Amino acid sequence: MAVDSTAGKAGKKKTGSDSILYIGLDLGTSQSAIATSNGVRINTASVVGWPKDLISFKLHQKPILFGDECQRNRMSLDLFYPLEKGVIYSKSSNAKEPEDAERKSAAPAEFIRHMIYLAEPKEKQQVYLVVGAPAEASVDDKQAIINATEGLVDSVLVVSQPFLVAYGLGMYGFTLVVDIGAGTMDICRMHGTIPGESDQKTSFKAxxxxxxxxxxxxxxxxxxxxxxxxxxxxxxxxxxxxxxxxxxxxxxxxxxxxxxxxxxxxxxxxxxxSIIPELVSTLRNLITTFDPEFQANLQENMLLAGCVSRMKGMPHLIEHSLANLGKVDVNIVEDPVFAGAIGALKLGEDMPLSEWQQM
Ligand SMILES: Nc1ncnc2c1ncn2[C@@H]1O[C@H](COP(=O)(O)OP(=O)(O)OP(=O)(O)O)[C@@H](O)[C@H]1O
Ligand SMILES: [Mg+2]
Incomplete structure (x- = not known):
């Protein structure tokens, strides 16, 4: 689902343009990005690190580290990744030790807290957050993201990531969006309304x-x-x-x-x-199950996002593989790192107050 009414919660909005800070967050398996209404654009690795011991604590002079800083100091840190295959850790996972399980379940909220800190909210400013999730994320997966934002934001929406990419680019009409990241390949069929469940597919071939x-x-x-x-x-x-x-x-x-x-x-x-056969068969399925009068519109408007889409030869191979359907046109988003976060910010800013409050 795209904008899922079960997947958000909102507090009361204050009025006045500066009273709310909108944050678009692309919470990715390998990297995350924020775009905010105060102009912040930051991306960093999706990782949280705790110093391994006293020496490591003395070295870093802080109890917890985040993002790229963790990568540079990985020898002296216990690293935890907030997302696996596009979804956040749930307590039933089989981490080795109790301490690991505790830190693993703390990592998503700690990471989101850090990303909000990077967004530089002013004192007393409300924070309205839109988070990108895999296209077919379950209600539980979305709820886990919402739970991780508890106490950190005033309102939160969890929205299909490829839908956000299209929304950010103003592609509301017929478009097939493919977002291939580290953990998931997400595909969304856009056709002028909020996409439904049958318009969205997620695979772990990424x-x-x-x-x-x-x-x-x-x-x-x-x-x-x-x-x-x-x-x-x-x-x-x-x-x-x-x-x-x-x-x-x-x-x-x-x-x-x-x-x-x-x-x-x-x-x-x-x-x-190795990921191409599933990608092509999903695209073919989304095209051929669509209203025949508009299938050509879809196949002539395909958009690749996510950093795996940077693989050389992707547009040509997809066009070639689907050529028996007629003319196929595949383009790549200009900025795969921020496309999702910018779409999330735009959706947050466009969303009427009443809609937020219904979430
Ligand atoms: N030029 C490139 N060609 C192919 N793959 C690349 C390239 N540059 C980065 N990658 C890969 O892209 C992935 C990261 O992409 P992206 O940042 O879109 O994913 P993510 O948002 O963190 O993951 P997900 O959306 O699945 O949660 C990593 O697997 C990385 O190794
Ligand atoms: Mg991603």
Whole structure:
């Protein structure tokens, strides 16, 4: 669902333009971004870190760290990720130790608190928050996000992430939006009204799925190489492509303690293309189950968002794979990092007061 009436809560709004700070939050599996009505635009890694011990606490001089600062200091921190596969941790998950479970369940609220702090609300200013969630997030998943904002905001809405991307770009008419992030691939069919459940699809064939496959393929091809998952992610971010390219991709790996140049072209292609069949079949399904008179409008207005959409050759391969349906036109959003947060901010600012209060 897009704007879900079960997925929000609101306090009483004060009047006056400056009395409310609107925040659009794209809460992502690997990174999150905010866009606010006071002009703040910030993105950071979605991670919370607690110092491992006394020495680490002395080093950092703070009880908790967030985002990119955690990445830089990961050796001395216990890291927790607020989202897994696009949804926030729920207590039933099987964390190893009680302390881990406690921190894991605290991480989403701590992270959201930090993002709101970065938004610089003024004293006494009310905070109205719109959060992007996976297209098919369950009522429970949305409620978990709302619960994590308890006491931090005056009102909150949880809205389909690809819908927010389209809304931010003013694409209210026929559009198929695809947002491929680290944890989820979210697809939304827009047709001039708030999209319904049948217009939205979520799959876990996304960035982390590609990373795991690339790591496994490279580990089989170069079994004696000193390889980590994080290296596989870095190779993907730098070289990701689908379809055909005219160049060879080679990287330096340490094999038997010696730096060695290794060809990874076929492995990068196979891993990156592993998400394409599901993407194409979902798009085909959303097109062919639509009113036949308007199917062409959908396929001529496809929009790719999310950082995995930056894989070279994506628009061409999708257009080629759906060519038997007729003319297909695929474009990529200019700013995949902030498109969702900007759409969330715009929706928050546009939403009439009465609508917020009905949530
Ligand atoms: N040029 C690139 N080509 C392919 N993948 C990339 C590229 N740059 C970043 N990525 C990958 O994109 C993913 C992050 O994208 P994004 O920030 O849209 O996801 P997210 O919002 O954190 O996740 P989600 O929306 O699934 O919760 C990561 O898997 C990252 O490795
Ligand atoms: Mg995302």
């Amino acid at each position: 960035g982390t799925f590609i990373d795991d496959m690339l790591y496994n393929l490279l580990s089989s091809k170069y079994p004696r190489a000193n390889l980590t998952k994080s290296m596989a992610t870095q190779f993907k971010d730098k070289y990701a492509f689908v379809g055909d390219i005219n160049e060879q991709i080679s990287v330096e790996l340490i094999i038997d303690e010696k730096p060695t140049r290794c060809d990874i072209t076929n492995e990068v292609k196979e891993a990156c293309e």
